[in-house]
Amino acid sequence: MATITAAMVKELRESTGAGMMDCKAALTETAGNMQEAQDWLRKKGLSKAAKKAGRVAAEGLIGAMISGPKGVVVELNSETDFVARNEQFQGLVKMVAQVALRVGADVETIKAAKIGDFTVETAISDAIATIGENMSLRRAALLEVANGVVASYIHGAVIDNAGKMGVLVALESTGKTDELAALGRQLAMHVAATNPQALDPSGLDPETVKREKDVLADKYRQQGKPENVIEKIVESGLKTYYKEVCLLEQAFIHDTGKSVAQAVKEAEGKVGAPVKITAFVRYALGEGIEKQESDFAAEVAAASGKK
Numbered sequence: 001m002a003t004i005t006a007a008m009v010k011e012l013r014e015s016t017g018a019g020m021m022d023c024k025a026a027l028t029e030t031a032g033n034m035q036e037a038q039d040w041l042r043k044k045g046l047s048k049a050a051k052k053a054g055r056v057a058a059e060g061l062i063g064a065m066i067s068g069p070k071g072v073v074v075e076l077n078s079e080t081d082f083v084a085r086n087e088q089f090q091g092l093v094k095m096v097a098q099v100a101l102r103v104g105a106d107v108e109t110i111k112a113a114k115i116g117d118f119t120v121e122t123a124i125s126d127a128i129a130t131i132g133e134n135m136s137l138r139r140a141a142l143l144e145v146a147n148g149v150v151a152s153y154i155h156g157a158v159i160d161n162a163g164k165m166g167v168l169v170a171l172e173s174t175g176k177t178d179e180l181a182a183l184g185r186q187l188a189m190h191v192a193a194t195n196p197q198a199l200d201p202s203g204l205d206p207e208t209v210k211r212e213k214d215v216l217a218d219k220y221r222q223q224g225k226p227e228n229v230i231e232k233i234v235e236s237g238l239k240t241y242y243k244e245v246c247l248l249e250q251a252f253i254h255d256t257g258k259s260v261a262q263a264v265k266e267a268e269g270k271v272g273a274p275v276k277i278t279a280f281v282r283y284a285l286g287e288g289i290e291k292q293e294s295d296f297a298a299e300v301a302a303a304s305g306k307k
Contacts, residue, residue, distance in 0.1 A: 002032035016041050019126035020118065060084055060135070062166035062283045064152040065097040071150030072100040073166040073283050074110075074140040076124075079133040084158050089135070092127050093162050096120060096137060105142040138289075141281040143170040148275075149177060151184020155192045167191045168281045175271030183267045183275065186254055191282050196247040199277060204245070212241050247280060
């Protein structure tokens with residue numbers, strides 16, 4: 001009986017994109033013959049992952065996980081929304097989030113991290129071969145505080161801690177953890193609803209602010225306003241803009257008569273200590289990914305040489 005080495009399994013995986021265990025089974029069944037093992041995988045319909053690697057993956061799940069004063073959010077993409085209902089894929093999202101809590105938010109570090117005898121990257125490749133769709137770990141973020149909590153909120157949850165949108169909010173405080181967690185969840189829901197661009201004006205991209213100022217100034221120049229008046233109007237307009245895009249200045253969705261900053265200040269009474277929002281992260285599934293649109297009739301016409 002031929003000895004099946006790890007190098008042989010690796011070679012077969014790279015040439016077929018099939019899962020590690022399937023490659024080992026193929027080599028065992030074919031006494032280590034590489035060509036026959038490739039054919040064996042093709043006949044079983046397992047030589048899939050490599051062919052699927054170029055297909056756009058814009059669906060999937062956002063997963064979040066909290067551990068004390070630390071939290072992570074990850075995005076694992078698939079080709080179709082259907083896969084988000086697959087238990088293997090859901091388990092993969094949870095596993096990736098657990099690993100991110102341990103090793104940090106760098107995607108390549110997460111993919112190289114070991115889970116038992118396998119890496120995360122291997123687990124994703126195996127899931128591609130088994131489920132039959134391209135998948136990719138797109139991004140991850142980690143928030144941590146020295147004292148306080150990191151709270152999370154999942155919108156459009158498919159399972160616990162995974163859904164269509166994930167938010168983390170980090171609160172620095174020495175106050176009551178349970179009150180902080182409740183406040184943090186409210187703030188995370190607010191971030192999900194309003195999609196702020198920064199915590200406060202200092203966190204905004206200077207180019208974005210300059211563009212806003214230029215648009216406002218040009219608008220009033222076209223109305224014939226003098227420059228000294230335009231300057232005052234622009235400053236007023238920027239204050240309105242900040243209330244729209246900066247978290248601390250936005251109207252709090254749970255009490256629109258207050259800004260987020262005011263709501264946090266009032267919550268300090270229940271918390272029993274000063275509270276500071278140090279950071280937030282908001283991941284919406286597939287945002288920024290250009291989805292491919294296919295015209296099936298056009299594809300058939302092209303294949304037949306017609307226009």
